[in-house]
Amino acid sequence: EVQLVQSGAEVKKPGESLKISCKASGYTFTNDWIGWVRQMPGKGPEWMAIIYPGDSDTRYSPSFQGQVTISADKSINTAYLQWSSLKASDTATYYCINYRIPAPGRGGWFDPWGQGTLVTVSS
Amino acid sequence: EIVMTQSPATLSLSPGERATLSCRASQSVSSNLAWYQQKPGQAPRLLIYGASTRATGIPARFSGSGSGTEFTLTITSLQSEDSAVYYCQQYSNGLTFGGGTTVEIK
Numbered sequence: 001e002v003q004l005v006q007s008g009a010e011v012k013k014p015g016e017s018l019k020i021s022c023k024a025s026g027y028t029f030t031n032d033w034i035g036w037v038r039q040m041p042g043k044g045p046e047w048m049a050i051i052y053p054g055d056s057d058t059r060y061s062p063s064f065q066g067q068v069t070i071s072a073d074k075s076i077n078t079a080y081l082q083w084s085s086l087k088a089s090d091t092a093t094y095y096c097i098n099y100r101i102p103a104p105g106r107g108g109w110f111d112p113w114g115q116g117t118l119v120t121v122s123s
Numbered sequence: 124e125i126v127m128t129q130s131p132a133t134l135s136l137s138p139g140e141r142a143t144l145s146c147r148a149s150q151s152v153s154s155n156l157a158w159y160q161q162k163p164g165q166a167p168r169l170l171i172y173g174a175s176t177r178a179t180g181i182p183a184r185f186s187g188s189g190s191g192t193e194f195t196l197t198i199t200s201l202q203s204e205d206s207a208v209y210y211c212q213q214y215s216n217g218l219t220f221g222g223g224t225t226v227e228i229k
Binding site for chain 1: 155157159166167168169172173178210212213214215216217218219220221222223
């Protein structure tokens with residue numbers, strides 16, 4: 001069974017840095033896309049970024065390009081999302097996801113989802 | 124960016140009734156559409172991909188239809204555990220979600 005287990009909730013101040021993690025199990029980590037989806041309070045999900053750990057190919061949503069950095073450590077089957085300077089508007093729940101594509105070069109869907117990491121940014 | 128619009132915002136139905144949820148794309152997405160269910164305090168769960176293919180383990184009372192710009196998620200014979208927010212997502216050009224439809228069970 002594929003499992004994505006995320007790091008715990010974080011409370012940070014504006015301007016601070018943060019790195020959250022997602023440990024994958026139940027499949028070959030280097031063979032599937034993994035990424036992050038943001039969900040702000042009371043809103044729908046938004047795709048942020050994905051990475052293919054096999055070759056470190058990364059893709060960012062235009063809305064999040066330059067705002068966050070996605071990375072992966074193949075040795076421990078873990079993906080990361082990091083911010084260098086948080087803003088209050090980054091307050092949200094962040095979900096780790098596997099990104100499934102029906103064929104190379106095609107778009108796809110998200111399955112499964114991790115349990116979510118709540119990030120609160122407040123002074 | 125392709126905009127996904129879901130309607131109605133809220134649907135209130137009794138157990139055993141049929142729920143019909145709509146999702147409209149601002150331009151054609153062919154059959155590149157997925158549906159998700161999100162219960163309170165939980166992560167979304169994939170229900171449907173390819174507009175009409177049920178994901179593994181999803182009950183047969185959930186079905187998806189449509190192509191192009193108009194899509195429907197139908198839940199036949201609603202059960203109390205179907206109370207949730209349902210989102211559509213297109214993957215034809217970029218990856219965008221709709222705003223969701225809340226299904227309430229009376």
